[in-house]
Amino acid sequence: MKCDSCGKEIVMESVFCNFCGTKVTESNEADAAEAAEKQGENPAPSLEIEQDIDPEEALVISKKKLKQPKKRKRNVLIFVGVVAIFVIALGGYQFLEPYMRYHKAEAFLDNKEYELAIAAFAELEDYKDAPQMLQESKYQYAVNDMKIGSYEIAIEKFKELQNYKDSKKQIDESMYQLGKQYFKDKKHEQAIAMFSQVLEYKKDVRQLYVEANYSEGKKQYSNGHFDAAAAMFGNSKNFKDSKDYLNKLSILTEFQGTWEEEDYGNKQIIIDGWNFYTVHFPHSHETKSFQWGYTLEGNDLKSRNITYQRKLDKLVALEIMGRDTFVKISNSVEVPKAKPAPRVGMTEYEAQNSNWGEPTDINKTTTQNGVSEQWVYDGFKYIYLEDGVVTKIEE
Numbered sequence: 001m002k003c004d005s006c007g008k009e010i011v012m013e014s015v016f017c018n019f020c021g022t023k024v025t026e027s028n029e030a031d032a033a034e035a036a037e038k039q040g041e042n043p044a045p046s047l048e049i050e051q052d053i054d055p056e057e058a059l060v061i062s063k064k065k066l067k068q069p070k071k072r073k074r075n076v077l078i079f080v081g082v083v084a085i086f087v088i089a090l091g092g093y094q095f096l097e098p099y100m101r102y103h104k105a106e107a108f109l110d111n112k113e114y115e116l117a118i119a120a121f122a123e124l125e126d127y128k129d130a131p132q133m134l135q136e137s138k139y140q141y142a143v144n145d146m147k148i149g150s151y152e153i154a155i156e157k158f159k160e161l162q163n164y165k166d167s168k169k170q171i172d173e174s175m176y177q178l179g180k181q182y183f184k185d186k187k188h189e190q191a192i193a194m195f196s197q198v199l200e201y202k203k204d205v206r207q208l209y210v211e212a213n214y215s216e217g218k219k220q221y222s223n224g225h226f227d228a229a230a231a232m233f234g235n236s237k238n239f240k241d242s243k244d245y246l247n248k249l250s251i252l253t254e255f256q257g258t259w260e261e262e263d264y265g266n267k268q269i270i271i272d273g274w275n276f277y278t279v280h281f282p283h284s285h286e287t288k289s290f291q292w293g294y295t296l297e298g299n300d301l302k303s304r305n306i307t308y309q310r311k312l313d314k315l316v317a318l319e320i321m322g323r324d325t326f327v328k329i330s331n332s333v334e335v336p337k338a339k340p341a342p343r344v345g346m347t348e349y350e351a352q353n354s355n356w357g358e359p360t361d362i363n364k365t366t367t368q369n370g371v372s373e374q375w376v377y378d379g380f381k382y383i384y385l386e387d388g389v390v391t392k393i394e395e
Helices: 026-039 055-110 114-124 130-147 151-161 167-184 188-195 205-222 226-234 242-255 348-352
Strands: 257-261 267-272 275-280 288-292 295-297 300-303 306-311 314-319 322-330 361-367 370-377 381-386 389-394
Touching (some): 055 114, 055 130, 114 130, 167 188, 226 242, 242 306, 267 322, 348 381
Antiparallel strands (some): 257 267, 257 322, 295 300, 300 306, 314 322, 361 370, 370 381, 381 389
């Protein structure tokens, strides 16, 4: 319906005009009723009518109600904008963060900070070509170790890289250089271990391998490690006097082991490398051993002016007073240990296994306080025990 005063459309059943504040007349209400009848079954939604309200106040209230939809729309737009900015920022961070980490890892590699580069590329996992750059970082790290002479470390790193680039070739080069370093430092055994793995790598490797074996063979020969020496000279048999050493070793190895006196078994000879032992009474509690040196003279050994020869499977000792024959009983070179002398505090078992051995007689006294024993030995020697423990020794 319309206001009679200003002619503008106002809400039906209004008491005052929303625009000019004029009170609605009865004619306006009649027009409103007629309009409502025309609407039939779909009447316009009714508004709550505020009674006895000031016209100016009604005008303000109406304007506020008209402005509310615009303000609500503005708030929605602001919220949507904030959400959009957040989504864009989040997406940007998710893109930029690994990008920045990747370039930081590249900077580490360029600056030869290999450990930091390796850690950074490893954290990036499958981002771009991070897996390949991780391998490259490890490779350059190993190459750097080679350059500074850390060949052992470089070898291990190249082995981890397996087939990456020329890692296998770099392993050979590292072993070659490490072998030469060992050879220069006279660590011939370690040099042999390196050269043996790269014999075909370069022309001079085999010659260095031969020379290292010869030098180590002489060392092992001097130390009495004849089996090791024979192996070394076998690898250098055409170099210098290696064959002479091999001939000597073939003689010396025949003498090694434990030999026992053929007739009585009261004496043994044990030859271990350059060590020559004589063992007296090896099967009794009175076992005693003595260590000597010897020399190789032709096909014989000589120790303390006694010549020892191999005759078939026997060892013959030629002395001024005669000869003695020994048979080989073992390849073992373990020297029997002399038994200890008896002492106070030993148990009964320990006393029996001392160098006094078993007594010839035992005098035993049993009382309510325990058992006392007197062990009697030849030569007026005695051991006294109380309840199985040595308390006194007399000689």
